Structures are given as C-alpha cells and as structure tokens.
Amino acid sequence: MNDFFLANNRSITIKVLGSDVEVKQLQMHNFDIWSPIALVIRDSLKQNDYSDLIGAGLVKDDGAHVFQLCSLCTNTEIEMLLDLAESDPLEFSHLLQHVIEVNGAYFKEEIKLGPKNRNKKGEAEHTWFDSFQYLIAYGHRHEDILQMTYGTFIKYLQSAQKYQCNRGKFDANIIRAAYHADKKGFATFQDELSKH
Structure with a gap:
C-alpha cells in the first residue's frame, strides 16, 4: 500500500x-x-x-x-x-x-519494534512512550498519534529519524564552517543562510 x-x-x-x-x-x-x-x-x-x-x-x-x-x-x-x-x-x-x-x-516489517523494560545490563531501554514523545517533539499530538494506523506511525517515526539525521549533518557543517572561517567569512556564511 x-x-x-x-x-x-x-x-x-x-x-x-x-x-x-x-x-x-x-x-x-x-x-x-x-x-x-x-x-x-x-x-x-x-x-x-x-x-x-x-x-x-x-x-x-x-x-x-x-x-x-x-x-x-x-x-x-x-x-x-x-x-x-x-x-x-x-x-x-x-x-x-x-x-x-x-x-x-x-x-512485512523487518525489525520488531516494541518496548522492553530492561536490557541485560539493567539499563532502561526504549518504550512506546519514548516513540510517542519522539513524534510529539516533531509536532504531533498524543491524540493524533493514537488515531494513526500502525503503518502511518512507523512512517512518521522513520521520517522524524531521517530529519534528525539530516539536521545533525547540517549542524555539523555549520560548526565546521564557523570553526574554519575568519570573522568576515563567517559573516558572509550567515548572510547566505539568512537568505533561505
């Protein structure tokens, strides 16, 4: 589908x-x-x-x-x-x-998602509340998540994870540019970002 x-x-x-x-x-x-x-x-x-x-x-x-x-x-x-x-x-x-x-x-899901309370080392692991909170952090509401189909829920989780990875790469590039640029070069870089 x-x-x-x-x-x-x-x-x-x-x-x-x-x-x-x-x-x-x-x-x-x-x-x-x-x-x-x-x-x-x-x-x-x-x-x-x-x-x-x-x-x-x-x-x-x-x-x-x-x-x-x-x-x-x-x-x-x-x-x-x-x-x-x-x-x-x-x-x-x-x-x-x-x-x-x-x-x-x-x-047809390759990995089985689901909460587990503790791992072998006794550390807390991922729960469904963590998944819900992850989506809430990206603008979804609890009530809306509950009305999602399982397929929609998984697709939104994957999209949020993809967005977070891309945002991390973007932030890393900005940090690197700031670190290697002189004051004038960094000001030019910021002006370019402001145009978008």
Missing part, C-alpha cells in the same frame, strides 16, 4: 461470497489488543510471501489468532468468518491475504 493509503487511514472493500467486506488498517489506539494476535501470525509468516497453502497452515496452526485478527480488521463477526473458512477455505484464504496486505507495514 502506498504512503497516501496509510496516511489517510484508507481501507479496501472486497467481495466475499457476494457481500462487501471492508478490510481496515490496524490502528495505534488499540495496539495492545491486536498486537499479541498479529504477532503470532507475523512470526508464523517469517517474511514468507503469502500463498493459499501458507494461509491454510495459519488457519490450521493458529486459527484462533487468524479469526480474531480478521474480525478486528473487517466488519465481519468471528462466527461468519468460521462459517466462511469451513464452507469455502479458498475464499477465506483470499480474505486473510487482503488483511495481511492492507496491514503490510506490520506483517
């Missing part, structure tokens, strides 16, 4: 046995509810591309998680999903594939 799909919290509508089913993105405000369910599925996928065979294996090995996730990501009750999986396993597999694709930011 593209950046605008993520940023606008879009969903897709698919036909399942003649009925419209909306497949939604997972959001940050209920991360604590969906992440334990989705983690089991993500770990089972192990970065493999989805196929109907893999979908059948997920239903067989992690069925409870699969049906809960599909219920959270669609406008469909678990009972109806169970009936669909029993009556038309291929159709259910396609629904699951769409759920995974719409939420690809989570399921």
